[in-house]
Amino acid sequence: MDKRNHDIEETMSQFDQPLSDHLETTVAQFLQYLGNSEDIEVARFMDLPVPFVVVHFQAMNNEEMISDMINSPMIKIQNQQSDILIKEPSLLFSKIEGTKSTPLQTYKDAIENMIHGNVIVFVAGVGYAYAISGLLVETRNVDEPQNQTVIRGPKEGFVENINVNTSLIRRRVRNPQLRFKTMTVGRSTQTEIRLCYLEDEVDKKVLNEVIRRIESVRTEEVYESGMLEELIDDYGRKHRWYSPFPVAQVVERPDTVASEVQEGKVAVIVDGTPFIIVYPMTFLAYFQAAEDYYQRFDFASFIRIIRLGAYAISLYLPSLYIAITTFHPELVATDLLINLAAQREGIPFPAFIETLLMEVIFEILREGGVRMPRTIGPAISIVGAIVLGDSAVRAGLVSPAIVIVVSLTAISSFVAPAYNFSISARILRFIMMICAATTGLYGVMFFSTVLLIHLCSLESMGKPFFSPIAPMNFKHHKDGFFRFPLWVKNVPFLRPWIQHKAKKENTGS
Amino acid sequence: MKRLLFLFLMLLSVSSGCGDKMELDQLAIVVAMGVDQIKESDDLEVSFQVINPHGASARVATEGGGSEDASVYTFTTRGKTLVEAIDHAKNIAPRRLFFSHMYYMIVGEEFARETGIKRIFDFVERDEQMRMQFLTFVAKETTAKDLMSVFTPLDENPAKSVRDRVRIASGSLGISGHINLADAIRAYVREDHHPILLGLKDISSEGSDNTDILKGINEHSFSLDGLAVFKDDKLIDWMNTKESQGWVFLNNMVKDRTIFDAKCEGGFAGVRIHSLNESIEVNLKDNKPHFTVHLDGKGYLLETSCDMNISNPDDFKKLRLAVNNELTEEIQLAIDKSMDLGFDVVGFSEWFHNQEPEKWKEWKEDWFSHLKEAEIELNIDIDITNTGMRYDAVNEDE
Numbered sequence: 066m067d068k069r070n071h072d073i074e075e076t077m078s079q080f081d082q083p084l085s086d087h088l089e090t091t092v093a094q095f096l097q098y099l100g101n102s103e104d105i106e107v108a109r110f111m112d113l114p115v116p117f118v119v120v121h122f123q124a125m126n127n128e129e130m131i132s133d134m135i136n137s138p139m140i141k142i143q144n145q146q147s148d149i150l151i152k153e154p155s156l157l158f159s160k161i162e163g164t165k166s167t168p169l170q171t172y173k174d175a176i177e178n179m180i181h182g183n184v185i186v187f188v189a190g191v192g193y194a195y196a197i198s199g200l201l202v203e204t205r206n207v208d209e210p211q212n213q214t215v216i217r218g219p220k221e222g223f224v225e226n227i228n229v230n231t232s233l234i235r236r237r238v239r240n241p242q243l244r245f246k247t248m249t250v251g252r253s254t255q256t257e258i259r260l261c262y263l264e265d266e267v268d269k270k271v272l273n274e275v276i277r278r279i280e281s282v283r284t285e286e287v288y289e290s291g292m293l294e295e296l297i298d299d300y301g302r303k304h305r306w307y308s309p310f311p312v313a314q315v316v317e318r319p320d321t322v323a324s325e326v327q328e329g330k331v332a333v334i335v336d337g338t339p340f341i342i343v344y345p346m347t348f349l350a351y352f353q354a355a356e357d358y359y360q361r362f363d364f365a366s367f368i369r370i371i372r373l374g375a376y377a378i379s380l381y382l383p384s385l386y387i388a389i390t391t392f393h394p395e396l397v398a399t400d401l402l403i404n405l406a407a408q409r410e411g412i413p414f415p416a417f418i419e420t421l422l423m424e425v426i427f428e429i430l431r432e433g434g435v436r437m438p439r440t441i442g443p444a445i446s447i448v449g450a451i452v453l454g455d456s457a458v459r460a461g462l463v464s465p466a467i468v469i470v471v472s473l474t475a476i477s478s479f480v481a482p483a484y485n486f487s488i489s490a491r492i493l494r495f496i497m498m499i500c501a502a503t504t505g506l507y508g509v510m511f512f513s514t515v516l517l518i519h520l521c522s523l524e525s526m527g528k529p530f531f532s533p534i535a536p537m538n539f540k541h542h543k544d545g546f547f548r549f550p551l552w553v554k555n556v557p558f559l560r561p562w563i564q565h566k567a568k569k570e571n572t573g574s
Numbered sequence: 575m576k577r578l579l580f581l582f583l584m585l586l587s588v589s590s591g592c593g594d595k596m597e598l599d600q601l602a603i604v605v606a607m608g609v610d611q612i613k614e615s616d617d618l619e620v621s622f623q624v625i626n627p628h629g630a631s632a633r634v635a636t637e638g639g640g641s642e643d644a645s646v647y648t649f650t651t652r653g654k655t656l657v658e659a660i661d662h663a664k665n666i667a668p669r670r671l672f673f674s675h676m677y678y679m680i681v682g683e684e685f686a687r688e689t690g691i692k693r694i695f696d697f698v699e700r701d702e703q704m705r706m707q708f709l710t711f712v713a714k715e716t717t718a719k720d721l722m723s724v725f726t727p728l729d730e731n732p733a734k735s736v737r738d739r740v741r742i743a744s745g746s747l748g749i750s751g752h753i754n755l756a757d758a759i760r761a762y763v764r765e766d767h768h769p770i771l772l773g774l775k776d777i778s779s780e781g782s783d784n785t786d787i788l789k790g791i792n793e794h795s796f797s798l799d800g801l802a803v804f805k806d807d808k809l810i811d812w813m814n815t816k817e818s819q820g821w822v823f824l825n826n827m828v829k830d831r832t833i834f835d836a837k838c839e840g841g842f843a844g845v846r847i848h849s850l851n852e853s854i855e856v857n858l859k860d861n862k863p864h865f866t867v868h869l870d871g872k873g874y875l876l877e878t879s880c881d882m883n884i885s886n887p888d889d890f891k892k893l894r895l896a897v898n899n900e901l902t903e904e905i906q907l908a909i910d911k912s913m914d915l916g917f918d919v920v921g922f923s924e925w926f927h928n929q930e931p932e933k934w935k936e937w938k939e940d941w942f943s944h945l946k947e948a949e950i951e952l953n954i955d956i957d958i959t960n961t962g963m964r965y966d967a968v969n970e971d972e
Contacts, residue, residue: 391595395674395703399605402675403731406598407627415597505594 080173088189092118095187098172099179113140114147115154121184126200131184135197154190166195180255201226207233210317210339212484215356219320227257227336230319234261234332237323242266248279250296251287257336258293261322266329271345271526275331290315290335290342299524309489312525314343314350321355331526345528348520349545352376354482357548366547373546375480378473380490383420384501384509386470391416392505408464417502419463423471424494426453431475602669603627605646605733608718609656610682611689618685620659621650621719623733624667630731645731648722656697673701677733678709679755680718680774686802686809691769695759695807706756709740711774712802712809721776724796739798740772758804765938766923768804770821773812775799803911803919813911813919820908823869823901824920826852832876838896841879845897847871847956854922856929863930863948865922867905873897874960885965890958898954905952917942922950 080098085091092107099105106128108119119135139157143150150157158166169175169185170193178196179185186195207229210222223230231245242264250256258279262272278297287293294313299305316322317339322332325343333342352372357365389396390405397405412419430449437445453471457463474494481487493516500508523530533541543549608621623646630645649666653659663671681691698704713721724732758769776796801818803811813821822828830848850871857864875884875893882889912919923941927934937944 390598394596394598394601394603394672395705399603399675399677400734402598402603403625403627403630406601406603406625407630409597409599410628412599415595502595 077173077176080171080176082172083170084172084175084187084193086190086192088116088118088187091194092120092187095120095172095175095185098176108136110136110140113143114151115143115157116189117157118187119184120179120187121200122179122182125182125202126184127202130200134200135184135186154188157188157191158195165199166197169194169196177255181257201228204229213317213321213355213482215318215354215359218356218359219318221319222317223319223339223341225337225339227259227334230334230339230341231259231261233319234322234326234334237319238263238326243326246276248276250279250282250293251284253285254287256287258287259334259336261326261332261334263326263329266327267331268329268345268528271528272331274526275333275344279333287335289338290333290340293333293335294342305523308519308523309492310348310520310523310530311485311489312346312523312530313485314346315483315485316341316343318355324355324358345525346530347525347528347532348530349533351481351483351486353544353548358551362548362550369546369548372480372482375477376487376490379475379478379480379487380494380497381509382470382474382477383424383494384497385506386466387416387420387498388501388505388509391502405464405466408466411461412464413461414463415502416467417498419467420470420498421495423453423457423463423467424474424498426457427471427475428491596670596672599627600669601672602667603675604671604673605675605677605731606680606722606736607673607676608680608682608713608722609685609694610717610719611685612652613684616654617652618654618656618659618689619650619652619682619717619719620656620663621648621722622663622667622671623648623722624671625731646733650719656693673703674705676704676708677737678711680711680713680721681771682713682717682719683715683809684717686712686771686804688808690807691758691771691804691809692762692807694755695762698755699759706759707754709737709772710753710755710758711736711772714773714775714799714802714812716776721774721796724776736774736796762804762807764924766927766934766941767921768806768917768919770804770919771802772798773800773802803915805915805917811915813908816904817907817911820904820906821920823850823852823905824854824867824908828852833873833897833900836893836896836900838878838880838882838893840881843875843880843893843896844877845873845956845958846876847873847897854925856926858930858933859949863922863926863944864951865925865948866951866953868953868955869901869905870955870957873956873958875958875962884961894956894958897956897958901954901956902952905954909950913946918945922948 085094092109096105096107104123106121106123108131110117110119117139119131121131142157166186167178169178175185175194175196178198182201183196183198184200186197188195204226205224207221207224209220213222221233223233235243240263244260244262244264246260246262248258248260250258260272260275260279275297279293282293282296284292284296287296294311294315299312314325316325316332322341322343326332331344333344335341352369357369360368390409394402409416414422430445430453434442434445434449454468458465458468478487478490481490497509497512500512502508504511521529521531521535529536532538533545602622603625604622605625606621606623608623610619610621612619626645626647647667649663651659651662651666653662660671679694681694685691698706722732753770753772758771761767761769774796775798800815801813801821802809803813819831828850830846830850832844832846834842834844836843836845848871850869852867852869855866855868857866878884878893880893880896882892884890884893908920918941922945923934923938926941927938
C-alpha cells in the first residue's frame with residue numbers, strides 16, 4: 066500500500082515539467098502522459114491565425130457548452146482581431162467574455178486540472194495552457210431526499226455534485242460570514258471536500274480539529290462521506306474503536322445543514338455523495354428531526370419523547386422479555402403470566418433461543434428488503450409477514466408473545482430519525498439479550514450501566530457526546546429532551562411587551 | 575496476556591450464568607394453598623392448587639383448543655412440616671412449584687384450633703418466594719382440602735374467584751381492603767392486638783352429584799362467612815355476620831357499605847353509607863378507661879318500605895335514626911362478643927396504647943380486667959344526604 070502511494074507521487078512528479086512552446090509536441094507529450102486514454106476528446110483548430118487545441122475527458126464535460134463557450138467565440142474573435150492576436154496570442158482569453166480561465170505552466174498542473182473536470186486549451190506560441198472550468202456535465206436534479214423525508218418542510222435534498230450542494234447551503238444562509246474551505250482527500254480519487262461554517266459562530270477548536278484530522282488522512286480513495294467519517298473518527302482514543310455509537314451527524318437536507326451551521330457546527334461536504342456530515346454531534350441530537358422545528362413545539366416535544374422511548378424499546382424489549390420470563394416471573398401480573406405460560410406450552414426452545422431466532426430472522430428479512438430489487442420488494446413483506454407472524458407460531462417454533470416482542474422492537478427501531486444511530490441499538494440488543502439470558506435483570510442493569518459510562522466518555526471532535534446531560538448544561542436543555550418554543554430562544558424580538566419598552570425608550574430620548 | 579485474561583473472565587461470567595433460570599413452562603404456578611391438621615397424628619396435610627395454563631388461559635392461539643382442560647389442578651401431600659409436604663409435592667407435580675403468585679391460603683379449622691397459625695407465619699416469613707399480601711382464610715367447619723376442591727362458577731380460576739369476592743364484592747362486610755397474611759402477622763406480633771382472619775364456608779347442598787357438571791356449578795360453592803377470632807395464634811371462636819360487621823367498623827376498615835335492614839315504622843330501609851370516618855377517643859374516668867367511639871359519614875337512600883314522608887324533616891330524622899341504630903347495634907354486638915370471649919377482640923388496646931401510653935405500660939399485663947370495667951360510649955352519626963331520584967316511597971294513594 067505504502068509502496069503504491071509512493072509510486073503515484075513519483076509518477077506525478079515526473080510530469081512536473083514546463084510546457085513547451087510548440088503546440089503539436091506539447092499536445093502529443095500531454096496525451097502520452099495520460100496514456101492516450103480513449104475517452105480523451107481532442108479538437109484541433111490549426112488553420113487559424115493562432116492555432117489552438119481543446120482537450121477534455123469526453124464524459125465529464127458538456128460538448129455543446131464547449132463549442133458555445135470556447136470554440137465559437139475563439140474562432141470569431143480571431144476573425145475579427147487577427148492582427149493583434151498574432152502579435153500577442155496570450156491576449157486571446159482576455160478577449161472572450163464570460164469564461165473563467167486559469168493559465169497553467171506545467172504538465173502536472175494540466176493533468177491535475179483535467180482530472181478534476183476542467184477543459185484544457187493549448188494555444189500556439191504562448192508557452193502555457195489554459196484550464197477552463199464550469200463546463201461539467203449536468204448531474205442529477207435536486208430532488209426530494211430519499212431517507213430524511215418530512216411531512217412539512219422543504220422538499221429539497223442534496224445531490225452528488227459538490228457545487229450544487231454548496232449553492233443549496235449558500236442560498237439558505239445569506240450571511241457574508243458563511244465560509245467554505247476546500248480540501249482534497251484520497252491520492253487516487255482526489256476527492257474534493259468542502260468544510261462549511263459560519264466564521265463568527267463556529268467553535269474554532271472544532272474547526273481546527275476537523276481540518277487537522279482531514280489533513281492527516283492517508284488513503285487512496287474516498288467515495289462517500291461514510292468513508293471519511295470513519296477515517297477521521299476518534300479511533301486513536303482508548304475505548305473508541307469498539308464503540309457502536311457514531312459521533313457524526315449525517316444529513317441529506319440543506320435546511321438541516323443550514324441550521325446546524327447557524328448553531329456553530331462544521332459541515333463536511335464530500336463530492337460525489339448527497340450525504341453531508343456535521344460535527345460535533347451529541348446523543349440527544351440523534352432524536353431531533355428537521356421537522357421538529359417546523360411543527361408546533363408541544364407536538365415536537367411529544368414526538369421527541371416518543372422517539373427516545375422507541376429507542377429504549379428497540380434496545381431493551383427482547384432482553385426484558387427474556388429476563389422477566391426466565392428469571393423474575395413474579396414481576397408479571399398473574400393473569401398475564403398464566404397467558405404467557407400457556408403460550409409457552411410445547412415450545413421446544415428456551416425463551417432466549419426463541420427470541421434470538423426471531424430477531425435473527427427479522428434482521429435477515431430487513432437486509433433482504435434493502436437489497437431486493439424494487440419490483441420484487443413486496444414479496445419480502447408477504448413472506449416476512451407469513452413466516453414471522455403466523456407460520457412460526459403455528460409450527461410451534463415460537464410463542465405468539467415473541468412475535469409481538471420482535472415486531473414491536475422492529476417498528477421501534479425504525480422510529481429514530483438518524484439511521485446511523487438506530488443501528489447501534491440493533492447490535493447492542495443482542496449483547497443485551499445475552500446479558501439478560503445469563504443473569505436476568507441484574508445483567509440488563511449491569512450492561513446498561515456500562516453503556517451509560519461509555520456514552521459519557523465519548524467525544525465528537527473534542528466535544529462531549531453526551532453533552533447536555535453528562536456535563537449538565539441547563540441552557541442547552543431548551544432543545545434537548547423537549548423542544549422549547551422558538552420565542553424562548555429569541556426573546557427580545559417576539560415578546561411584544563419588550564418591543565413596547567424599546568419604543569418608549571426611543572421616543573423618550 | 576491482559577486481553578486473554580479479560581476474555582477468560584468474560585467467558586467465566588457467561589458460562590456461570592443461567593443458574594437461577596427457569597422457563598415459564600417449567601413452572602407450576604401455585605394459586606392457592608391449604609393447610610390441614612390430620613387428626614390424631616403429627617402430620618400436616620397440605621393442598622396445592624396449581625394453574626394449568628392451557629386450560630386457564632382465556633385465549634390460547636394453538637389449534638385444537640385446550641378449553642376442555644381443567645383450569646387448575648389440585649393435589650394434596652403430607653408431611654411433618656410444611657417444607658416436607660412441599661418437597662413431597664415435587665414427586666407429584668412434574669414442575670417447580672412457584673409461590674409468588676399465590677392468591678390465598680386456607681387454614682383448616684382443626685389446624686387453626688389445635689396447631690395454631692404460628693407455624694404458617696414462620697414458614698411464610700422465611701420463604702423468599704411467598705408474598706405476604708395473599709389473603710388468608712379459615713375454613714369454617716370444614717377442611718381446607720374440601721374447600722379447595724370446589725369448582726367455582728363464572729371464573730375458570732377458583733382462586734381468582736375467591737380473591738375477587740373479597741376485593742370487588744368485599745363480601746357483605748364492606749371491608750375496603752382485605753385481610754391478608756401480613757395483617758395477621760402484624761396483629762400477632764403486636765402486644766396490643768390479636769389476629770383476625772376471614773372465614774370461608776362451604777355452602778354446597780348435601781349430596782350433590784359431582785359428576786353432573788351443571789349440577790355441580792349450581793349446587794357446589796362457598797362463600798365468605800364471618801370472621802375467625804384468634805387468641806394469640808389459636809382459633810377461639812367465630813363471629814357471626816353482624817358481629818363481624820361491627821368489628822370491621824371498629825377497626826376502621828370500611829370505606830362504604832350498604833345497610834340493608836335499617837328498621838323503621840312499617841318496614842325497612844336500605845341505605846348506602848360512604849365517606850366513613852371512625853375514631854375512638856380514650857379518657858380515664860375514676861381510674862377506669864372510658865372510650866367514645868365516633869363514627870360519622872354520609873349515606874344515600876336506596877330503598878324504603880317505611881311509612882314515612884321523607885320530604886318531612888321529622889320523618890327524615892327518623893330514617894337517620896334508624897340507620898344509626900342499626901350501626902350501633904352491630905357495633906354493640908361486636909363489643910359484647912369480645913366481653914363474652916374474655917379478651918380484647920376488638921382492639922381497644924391499640925387505641926388505649928396510643929393515647930395513654932403510660933397507663934398502658936401499667937395495665938397491659940391484665941388489660942382485660944380493666945377493659946371489663948370500661949365504659950364504652952357509641953357516638954354514631956350518619957347523615958343521609960341523598961334520597962335518590964325521588965323523595966317519597968311509591969304509594970298507592972299518590
